[in-house]
Amino acid sequence: EAGVAQSPRYKIIEKRQSVAFWCNPISGHATLYWYQQILGQGPKLLIQFQNNGVVDDSQLPKDRFSAERLKGVDSTLKIQPAKLEDSAVYLCASSLVGGFENIQYFGAGTRLSVL
Amino acid sequence: EDQVTQSPEALRLQEGESSSLNCSYTVSGLRGLFWYRQDPGKGPEFLFTLYSAGEEKEKERLKATLTKKESFLHITAPKPEDSATYLCAVQAGNTDKLIFGTGTRLQVFP
Numbered sequence: 001e002a003g004v005a006q007s008p009r010y011k012i013i014e015k016r017q018s019v020a021f022w023c024n025p026i027s028g029h030a031t032l033y034w035y036q037q038i039l040g041q042g043p044k045l046l047i048q049f050q051n052n053g054v055v056d057d058s059q060l061p062k063d064r065f066s067a068e069r070l071k072g073v074d075s076t077l078k079i080q081p082a083k084l085e086d087s088a089v090y091l092c093a094s095s096l097v098g099g100f101e102n103i104q105y106f107g108a109g110t111r112l113s114v115l
Numbered sequence: 116e117d118q119v120t121q122s123p124e125a126l127r128l129q130e131g132e133s134s135s136l137n138c139s140y141t142v143s144g145l146r147g148l149f150w151y152r153q154d155p156g157k158g159p160e161f162l163f164t165l166y167s168a169g170e171e172k173e174k175e176r177l178k179a180t181l182t183k184k185e186s187f188l189h190i191t192a193p194k195p196e197d198s199a200t201y202l203c204a205v206q207a208g209n210t211d212k213l214i215f216g217t218g219t220r221l222q223v224f225p
Contacts, residue, residue, distance in 0.1 A: 042202055042215025091158050106158030
């Protein structure tokens with residue numbers, strides 16, 4: 001079974017530029033998550049989708065971050081404009097459904113460096 | 116505020132030297148506690164889920180246990196390939212988000 005696919009693997013940009021990340025979840029997984037992992041820390045949830053709808057975006061910096069999940073499958077996360085503190089690994093995860101006994105499976109992540 | 120604390124931050128073991136990693140948590144309404152393994156440059160890999168105090172799960176050289184305040188990941192006779200960062204996370208209340216600790220970086224030397 002194919003895992004969660006993410007691209008690109010690495011991205012280097014200047015501050016104030018924009019960047020986008022792409023995620024393809026495990027086939028059949030209705031729930032998709034974007035996490036931010038700063039070096040030396042655990043991942044922190046940015047946004048959760050259930051099919052096409054947003055379930056939780058309470059920790060998404062909405063002035064610069066946006067995300068969408070068209071047709072309930074692939075998702076993109078965008079940062080515009082980027083700040084130095086956005087340097088991190090952006091992880092996508094998916095699960096069959098939300099709720100009890102819900103296991104989240106992670107992709108390899110996109111490492112973003114903002115210079 | 117829900118919080119997860121892992122200790123130690125780093126652990127160096129000789130091959131075959133058993134030890135334990137600790138994950139203490141403060142949450143309202145624990146739904147599940149998760150252990151993940153993360154290798155450099157990769158995403159977290161799921162290991163175990165524990166749901167109630169007293170529960171234990173095993174996988175090869177790893178055994179996870181859960182109490183009302185903490186979880187332990189016991190590593191028996193570790194091998195160099197067990198070297199990784201081990202992350203603990205909790206799900207609480209009515210949200211699906213995982214709240215992670217900062218991890219324990221384990222190095223096992225031959």
